Structures are given as structure tokens and as C-alpha cells.
Amino acid sequence: MRVSYENKLGSIIFLMVSCLLIVFPLVYEDRNLLIIFTQIFIFAIFAMSYDILLGFTGIISFGHAMFFGIGAYSMSIFMKRFEPEMLYVFLALIVGVFLSAIVSYVVGLLTLRLKTHYYAMLTLALANLFYVGAEKWRSLTEGADGFTFRIPDFLRERVNFYLITLVLMVLVYFALKLFIQSPFGKVLVAIKENEQRTESLGFNILYYKIIASIIAGILASIAGALYAISLRFVNTSVFSIDITLDALLMTIIGGVGTIIGAVIGSGVIEFSHYWLTSLVKLHWIFERWIIFFGILYILTVMFFPKGIVGALTALKRKARHEKKHDQSDKMTG
Amino acid sequence: MTSIIETKNLGISFGNHKAVDQVNFAIDEHQFTSIIGPNGAGKTTLFNLLSGQLKATNGDIFFCGKNITKCSTVERTRLGMGRSFQLTNVFPNLTTLENVRLAVQAQKKIYFQMLKSVFSYKDHSEIAKTILKTTLLVNKDDVLAKNLSHGDKRKLELAMLLALDTKLLLLDEPTAGMSVEDVPAIYEVIERIKEEKTKTILLIEHKMDMIMNLSDRIMVLFNGKLLADGAPKEIIANETVQSAYLGGLYDEYTA
Numbered sequence: 320m321r322v323s324y325e326n327k328l329g330s331i332i333f334l335m336v337s338c339l340l341i342v343f344p345l346v347y348e349d350r351n352l353l354i355i356f357t358q359i360f361i362f363a364i365f366a367m368s369y370d371i372l373l374g375f376t377g378i379i380s381f382g383h384a385m386f387f388g389i390g391a392y393s394m395s396i397f398m399k400r401f402e403p404e405m406l407y408v409f410l411a412l413i414v415g416v417f418l419s420a421i422v423s424y425v426v427g428l429l430t431l432r433l434k435t436h437y438y439a440m441l442t443l444a445l446a447n448l449f450y451v452g453a454e455k456w457r458s459l460t461e462g463a464d465g466f467t468f469r470i471p472d473f474l475r476e477r478v479n480f481y482l483i484t485l486v487l488m489v490l491v492y493f494a495l496k497l498f499i500q501s502p503f504g505k506v507l508v509a510i511k512e513n514e515q516r517t518e519s520l521g522f523n524i525l526y527y528k529i530i531a532s533i534i535a536g537i538l539a540s541i542a543g544a545l546y547a548i549s550l551r552f553v554n555t556s557v558f559s560i561d562i563t564l565d566a567l568l569m570t571i572i573g574g575v576g577t578i579i580g581a582v583i584g585s586g587v588i589e590f591s592h593y594w595l596t597s598l599v600k601l602h603w604i605f606e607r608w609i610i611f612f613g614i615l616y617i618l619t620v621m622f623f624p625k626g627i628v629g630a631l632t633a634l635k636r637k638a639r640h641e642k643k644h645d646q647s648d649k650m651t652g
Numbered sequence: 653m654t655s656i657i658e659t660k661n662l663g664i665s666f667g668n669h670k671a672v673d674q675v676n677f678a679i680d681e682h683q684f685t686s687i688i689g690p691n692g693a694g695k696t697t698l699f700n701l702l703s704g705q706l707k708a709t710n711g712d713i714f715f716c717g718k719n720i721t722k723c724s725t726v727e728r729t730r731l732g733m734g735r736s737f738q739l740t741n742v743f744p745n746l747t748t749l750e751n752v753r754l755a756v757q758a759q760k761k762i763y764f765q766m767l768k769s770v771f772s773y774k775d776h777s778e779i780a781k782t783i784l785k786t787t788l789l790v791n792k793d794d795v796l797a798k799n800l801s802h803g804d805k806r807k808l809e810l811a812m813l814l815a816l817d818t819k820l821l822l823l824d825e826p827t828a829g830m831s832v833e834d835v836p837a838i839y840e841v842i843e844r845i846k847e848e849k850t851k852t853i854l855l856i857e858h859k860m861d862m863i864m865n866l867s868d869r870i871m872v873l874f875n876g877k878l879l880a881d882g883a884p885k886e887i888i889a890n891e892t893v894q895s896a897y898l899g900g901l902y903d904e905y906t907a
Binding site for chain 1 (some may be wrong): 757
């Protein structure tokens with residue numbers, strides 16, 4: 320019961336902050352900040368999808384960018400080839416979701432044969448295959464140069480798009496929250512904890528891994544499509560390892576295995592990215608902001624291996640424990 | 653009368669080494685059978701064959717008259733064979749209750765429900781709590797499994813097995829690595845299960861004195877072969893068994 324209470328508290332805070340964020344564009348007009356928030360929401364969806372694999376099922380994937388890229392390219396190509404209308408936006412989303420569902424199904428099947436870092440290496444290679452494919456298939460993708468495209472007027476309005484991504488993020492958050500609290504989600508955690516034991520309880524772990532992989536792939540594809548819309552431009556970088564590393568960094572800094580952690584991680588990373596690049600005027604080193612992320616990453620792994628949320632929960636548990644002890648001391652004393 | 657589990661010429665070899673060799677036995681329902689034998693006799697390997705962790709190189713296994721030699725671990729569990737492990741094998745970062753609840757969920761055959769919270773399955777937690785009571789793990793509901801003492805982990809292992817509610821229980825050294833004081837508690841749990849007379853139990857154990865009173869039947873495994881099979885009293889009186897434990901037979905078998 321205590322666990323559910325803690326979960327509720329997190330969700331309530333999340334909901335309150337989301338409500339504040341809905342009002343935000345109405346009271347404070349700052350185009351830059353609006354764009355940053357939109358980025359945060361998109362990457363929060365992406366990081367949450369990655370957390371299903373890393374945090375809940377215990378699958379380490381270095382190729383999550385491939386689903387992100389599939390979504391981004393589906394959207395961009397549709398917008399470029401057809402009219403920039405809402406109908407095609409939905410069609411592009413469906414195509415992207417469909418394609419990444421198929422790819423993630425195949426990739427998920429491979430977890431049968433490969434475990435841990437071997438699987439990670441394989442996904443890395445597969446994502447790179449997509450990267451090279453996008454580079455070479457110039458007639459469709461225009462390679463590393465990429466292409467710009469027009470989007471429906473409704474989405475051109477920054478506030479509209481901001482609200483859409485925000486609502487989507489909130490929906491994904493609560494859907495995943497329910498998902499991990501469900502009997503299915505509990506089995507995923509069991510697989511992460513002890514695969515062999517889960518199997519001997521009579522759960523067929525391959526199905527679980529494949530379904531988790533498909534859900535993560537679909538969500539990543541949606542995030543990719545939104546990302547493409549936000550930039551109105553696409554190039555091969557959506558398939559690059561950097562995208563996967565972003566998701567990895569966000570989930571680890573926020574707290575692996577907590578949905579809210581992925582959202583917080585996305586916020587921290589995007590904001591610090593923005594802040595660090597704005598410091599370029601002070602010193603040229605800030606142009607290489609990625610160095611700081613490297614340091615941040617090392618520090619997190621060393622001192623907060625469970626991320627921000629994990630560290631907070633541990634602190635709270637400790638406080639409660641001490642309180643309990645005090646009480647029992649009083650009772651005996 | 654059909655037996656609940658039966659093996660015919662069951663064997664497995666790793667290279668030239670025959671870890672389990674031509675083992676034949678049949679166990680009746682609700683019987684309590686113990687398997688004893690020195691280290692390396694192939695007891696755990698035999699269990700791995702029965703529960704499907706290893707595939708037999710020759711011979712067949714029948715469960716309730718059905719040939720299950722080719723069935724996977726998952727299928728065997730669903731048919732009604734549950735096993736515990738010699739090395740503690742639980743979900744370390746989940747609470748005690750959650751560990752058992754997962755087993756209950758498996759028993760209730762709720763596999764792919766993903767749109768409903770587990771908190772809406774109140775009966776699952778209730779069953780899990782009752783089982784924790786049977787296995788003497790009261791008040792340890794929200795302790796993470798990794799923080800339990802070794803003895804409690806072994807009890808949890810048993811609790812998860814009970815939650816599966818299988819007809820056949822394969823218990824692999826439930827008291828392995830436990831301090832002497834903790835052993836009786838485990839046997840108290842096993843005795844309770846036995847008294848319910850609803851389960852067939854197959855137990856691996858080193859400690860002879862513990863199993864003598866409990867077992868209806870004892871099988872002695874030595875160098876992968878079934879050396880003796882009978883009531884506890886017969887086994888004690890059996891000379892080959894005694895020399896096997898003293899090491900006298902060792903040369904004869906390996907030479």
C-alpha cells in the first residue's frame with residue numbers, strides 16, 4: 320500500500336505541474352522558452368519509451384534511435400511528398416507507428432538469442448544500418464543534408480503544438496503508469512530482476528520482451544514524428560547514436576525504473592543544454608557542452624546510481640525509517 | 653494406479669560424463685519422497701531434468717501419464733510441476749509480498765492483462781498474505797527480498813512455490829547453507845505442507861536425520877545412478893548405501 324501512495328504523490332505533483340504548464344503560454348510569452356518546453360515534452364516521451372526497456376524489462380538497447388528516426392522520416396517524407404494537411408499528419412503517424420512496430424517486433428525476437436551487452440551491440444549495429452541506409456537512399460532522404468518541409472498551419476502555431484505535445488506527454492505518462500502497475504508490467508519487472516525465475520513461475524518471457532519492445536518502439540516513433548514537426552527539417556542525425564545516448568542519459572539521470580524520472584531527466588538535460596550553449600559568450604569551452612554532459616553522467620553513475628528520483632526516494636525512506644525507530648524507542652523507553 | 657511422475661531410463665551426459673544415468677522411478681500421488689546422495693551424485697541435475705532446465709539426452713519423463721520430455725520449463729510449470737532452487741532464486745529488489753504475488757498471478761493465469769492495476773486484484777494479495785503466514789514470514793510483507801536473512805529467503809522460496817499451487821513440489825535442498833537453528837523452522841513449513849495431504853513432494857537433502865521421519869520413501873543417488881530405493885528403515889539398513897556415504901564404493905564405480 321505504501322508503494323501505491325508514493326506513486327500517487329508523484330502523479331499528483333506531475334499533474335499539478337502539467338496544469339501550470341498549460342497556463343504558461345497564456346501568461347508568459349517567450350518563444351524560446353516555448354520551444355525548449357516543446358523539446359522537453361517530446362524527449363520526455365522518448366525517454367519514457369526507453370525506460371520501458373531499460374528500467375522495467377532490463378533490456379539494454381543502444382539502438383533506440385532507429386524507432387525515433389523511423390517516426391521522424393515517415394512524418395517528414397509525408398509532409399514533403401503530400402500536402403501539409405492534418406490528414407497526412409495522422410497518416411504519417413500511423414505509417415511510422417506501423418513500421419516501427421514491425422522493426423521492433425523483429426528486434427524483440429532477437430532477445431531470445433542475445434542477452435545484455437551482446438544485445439546492446441546488436442541494436443547498435445542495427446541502428447547504424449538505418450543511419451547508413453538513410454545516408455545512401457538520397458532520392459528519398461537527401462542524406463546528411465536533409466530537407467525542409469512545410470507543416471499544417473495549425474501546427475505552425477507554436478502554442479498549439481506546445482499544447483499538443485504537452486497533452487501527449489501527460490497521456491503517455493498515465494498510460495505507462497497504468498501499464499507498469501498492471502499484472503503485465505509486474506512480470507516485466509520480474510524479468511528484469513530474475514529471468515530464469517520468472518520462467519519457472521510459468522511466464523513465457525519471450526512474449527513479454529517482444530510486447531515491451533513493440534510498445535517502446537511505437538512510442539519512440541511518435542516522439543520522432545513530433546520532433547520532425549518541431550524542426551520542420553530532417554536529416555540523418557535522427558538515426559544517430561546521439562539520440563539514443565540522449566535517451567540513456569535522461570533515464571539514468573532522472574532515475575531508471577521510474578516513469579517520472581524520464582520526464583525529469585528530459586527537463587534537466589534539455590535545460591542544461593540550453594543554458595550551457597548560452598554560456599558560449601563567456602568562454603569558448605561551452606561550445607563543447609557535450610563535455611559537461613560527460614562529466615554529469617560520470618558523477619551521476621558514481622554518486623546517484625539510481626538517478627534523481629531514486630536518490631530522493633532513498634532519502635525519504637531513510638527519514639521514515641528513522642522516524643519509525645524514534646517511535647519504537649519512545650515506546651520501549 | 654498411475655503415478656504422478658515417472659522416469660524411464662532417464663539420463664543426461666555432459667561430454668563423456670554421465671551425470672544422470674539410467675534412472676527409473678515412479679512416484680505415487682501424495683507421497684513424500686526424499687533423494688539423498690553425496691555431493692556430485694547428480695541430484696540437482698536430476699531435478700533440472702525433471703523441471704526442464706536441462707534436456708535429457710536419453711529416456712523419458714512422464715507426468716500424470718503424459719510424456720513431457722520435450723516440454724519447456726514454462727509448459728511443465730503450467731502442467732503442475734513447481735520447483736524451488738538450491739541457490740536462493742528470488743526477485744531481490746521486490747518486496748516479499750510482491751515476490752509471492754507474482755507467483756499467485758502466474759497460478760491465476762493472468763498473463764497479459766495490461767490495462768488494469770494489480771491493486772484491483774485484491775484476492776491475489778490476500779492469497780499471498782495467507783501463504784506468507786503459512787511459511788512463517790509474517791510482518792515481512794514490505795521487506796525487499798534482498799534484505800531478508802538467508803533463512804527467510806529460503807522460506808520465501810518455498811512460499812513462491814506454494815503460491816503456484818502445483819500438484820508436484822520439487823524441493824532442492826531447502827535448508828542449504830542455513831544455520832542449524834533455522835533448519836527446524838523450514839522443516840516445520842514442509843511438515844505443514846505434508847500434513848495437508850494435497851501435494852506430492854520430492855525433496856533433495858543432505859541431512860539424513862531431518863528426512864528420516866518425514867519421508868515415506870527414500871531414493872539414494874550415487875554417481876548418477878539410482879543406488880537404492882525404499883522406505884527409510886530399509887535404506888538405513890542398506891549396506892551399499894552406508895558404504896557409498898563413507899566413500900567405500902567410490903573406487904569401484906570410477907575405476
